[in-house]
Amino acid sequence: MFDVGRALAVLRRAMPAWQAPVVAEFARERRDPxxxxVSCLLSLRTRDETTGPASRRLFRLAETPAALLRLSSRTIERTIYPVGFYRTKARTLRALAQTLLDHHRGRVPTDLDALLALPGVGRKTANLVLTEAFDLPGICVDTHVHRITNRWGYVTTRTPSATEMALRATLPRREWRGLNTLLVAFGQTICRPLSPRCSSCPLNAVCPRRGVGRAR
Ligand code: SF4
Structure with missing residues (x-):
C-alpha cells in the first residue's frame, strides 16, 4: 500500500527547489481573499507565466469588487489578455463583483456552498479559495492532483471530482492543507503529464507508476 503521508513529507522537503504555483504565490503576497x-479564475485554462502578469495588471487597476465594477468589460479584456477565454472571463469577473456586492457586502464568502454559487466558480476554485485565502480545510483537485494520486495508486478514479470525493474519504485531514500547491509544483516539475521524470523523482523507489507509459 502506497504510504501517502510519507510521500507528501518527502515532497514537502523537496518543494523549495520548485516554482510555487501562481495562486499560492498571490496568497503569500497579498493575503486578500x-x-x-480573481487570480484563481484567471488561472483556469491558462499557464502560470500568463496568469501572474495578467493578475498584477488587473490589480493595479482594481483591488476590490467595487473598483472592478467601475471598469468596462472591454478594459478588463484588454488588461487580462492573453489569458484563456479572456472575453468570457472579463464578463464573469464583472458578474462576480456584482454578486459579491449584492449578496455578500463586497466580501468573499467563507463556505463552500456560497462560493460554488458565485459566477464562474467551480469546485476547484472554491476549494482553492477556502484553503489559500482562509486557511480552511478543503481539497482542491485539478489535473495535477488527479493524475498524480492515480499514478500513486492512492485513488482509482476517472475524473477530478471523483478524486476529490475519494481523497475527502481517505486522506487524513492534516494532509489537506497545501496539498494542491505541493502537487501542482511537483506535477509541473517532475511528475509531468507526458513523460514524467521518474529517474529524478524522490518517490522513484516507492511509486507503482500506475498508467505511466513513457517516462524519463
Ligand atoms: S516515480 Fe514517476 S510516476 Fe511516480 S510520482 Fe515520481 S514522477 Fe510521478
Missing part, C-alpha cells in the same frame, strides 16, 4: 479568487 478577493485577489486570490
Amino acid at each position: 478577493f485577489s486570490i479568487l
Whole structure:
C-alpha cells in the first residue's frame, strides 16, 4: 500500500527547489481573499507565466469588487489578455463583483456552498479559495492532483471530482492543507503529464507508476 503521508513529507522537503504555483504565490503576497479568487479564475485554462502578469495588471487597476465594477468589460479584456477565454472571463469577473456586492457586502464568502454559487466558480476554485485565502480545510483537485494520486495508486478514479470525493474519504485531514500547491509544483516539475521524470523523482523507489507509459 502506497504510504501517502510519507510521500507528501518527502515532497514537502523537496518543494523549495520548485516554482510555487501562481495562486499560492498571490496568497503569500497579498493575503486578500478577493485577489486570490480573481487570480484563481484567471488561472483556469491558462499557464502560470500568463496568469501572474495578467493578475498584477488587473490589480493595479482594481483591488476590490467595487473598483472592478467601475471598469468596462472591454478594459478588463484588454488588461487580462492573453489569458484563456479572456472575453468570457472579463464578463464573469464583472458578474462576480456584482454578486459579491449584492449578496455578500463586497466580501468573499467563507463556505463552500456560497462560493460554488458565485459566477464562474467551480469546485476547484472554491476549494482553492477556502484553503489559500482562509486557511480552511478543503481539497482542491485539478489535473495535477488527479493524475498524480492515480499514478500513486492512492485513488482509482476517472475524473477530478471523483478524486476529490475519494481523497475527502481517505486522506487524513492534516494532509489537506497545501496539498494542491505541493502537487501542482511537483506535477509541473517532475511528475509531468507526458513523460514524467521518474529517474529524478524522490518517490522513484516507492511509486507503482500506475498508467505511466513513457517516462524519463
Ligand atoms: S516515480 Fe514517476 S510516476 Fe511516480 S510520482 Fe515520481 S514522477 Fe510521478
